[in-house]
Amino acid sequence: MREEVLCNPLADLLICACSSVWDSDSEVLASGIGLIQRLAASLAMIKNPNLMMTDSEAFIVSEPVPVGRRNGYEPKRETWMGFSRIFDNVWSGKRHALVGPSQIDQFGQANISAIGDYEQPKVQMLGMRGFPGNSISHANSFFVPLHSKRVFVKGEVDTVCSIGYNPARLPKGYCLNDIDIRRIVTDLCVMDFEPECKKMRIVSLHPGVTIDEVQDNTGFDLIKPEGLRQTPEPALEQLTSISILDPDNLRINAVKAR
């Protein structure tokens, strides 16, 4: 009989790295779209109960709802939060979303809509969803499960769904500081944007990853500071929380080590 694999250290590392994108936030809606992202938001809310989360359906909950089967668990609903009210929250700015775009460019512009020619896409994906509004209304971070040049593209993304630090597209009356892209967590590293020049910068490398490996898998030049630290390994209490938030171990198949 084959033994069931019950842990995926990369998944745990990424959940912890992703959860830190909310480190500087206070009372905002932490939206993690996708399994790793949602577990990350949940972990962040355990650390900082000022954050708000939903049940991923229509209510704000007082504590994160575990993913997978509920096994009798009832979400601790505290506020109705149907989709119409989500937009009211988005436009208030009191939200920080962690999303998983298919393409990201040097400006932090992101694409989840269409690959190739817009008139007749080679690959039609979901559609822009809430990306345009999210990107100009509140803070956003990105999660990329497979860091590659297919995701981090040269030039601009094929369809610009979210505004980034692109001077050529900056609306009248806006400055680059009006846009708030916090962090980009990939399976290789954590990145952000250098506050002055708004160029993408490596913040930390995951264990065993080199600067060259990150740059070689990115379609544009990254800022590579001296003396980069390693992305922190999950703490024991974080691992305990994650196992409670994901009792069915769904995260094991959510990301693959390369």
Place this chain on the structure above:
Amino acid sequence: MSKLISHTQAINNIESGMTIGIGGWGPRRKPMALIRELLRREVNDLTVISFGGADVGMLCAAGKVKKLVFAFVSLDFIPLEPYFRQARQKAEFEVMEIDEGLMVLGLRAAAMGVPFIPTEVGLGTDVIRYNKNIKLIDSPYDDAKEWVAMPALNLDVSLLHVDRADQRGVCQIKGPDHYMDDLFARAANTTIVSCDELVDTGFFHQNPEEARYVFWERSATNYIVHSAFGAHPSSCNPLYGIDVRLFKEYAASASREGGWEQYFNEYVLIDEAVYLEKVGGADAIRSLPLPIY
């Protein structure tokens, strides 16, 4: 005043070239029985506005869409709607792709009777690059910013599905979210609502709670169609969940030559009562588990 009509009479209100709004969200509480009746008709060149799921996919597969106004089309557990995707990749219809929130504002503008609502949503993105009908304006006040003037999305007809209604057009949605159905109801010249259960008005008098689940007043509803399980195969929480099996069969059909014709003949080109038996009957639909997100 009774607003009760049949599925057939309801869809008689839709003519080729019209702009149709469809309520619900993805695979949730879509007016699918009304969509099936529409699919059976010789009505074409529709402009469709929807938080899209299989409603959009089926209308695309049937070649009825001239223009699609959308922010996404998805079946949730099957993220990419297969027939929408195929049709879009063949450039079979015009698109007005916008942000979800812009759709809310466009419907709200139509509901309010104003030509546009100013917003920052869409600035700096391809929303304003590809949608030449969306204009930028300067504020008439002291701010120095430009704004997106999201135009009203005026609808000829809205198709909605609710849990229950009386024949006067009082519509109740008991599920966790009424989505943008109230805006669709207000944005349309003619709003047609199918309901799982047709109730006497007295139902709403039982306690004030029942009236709390009514999200628009009856003057915004023109017609009521009694359509038990009319959202199937989408969900109508809390009455029934998503029919995952049928959605999988539907999605799989898209990868076969002639797959849509087969699905259409088997599940659309039949009487609604036969359809309900074919997909398992009332008890089976009632026992479809509610989705967990």
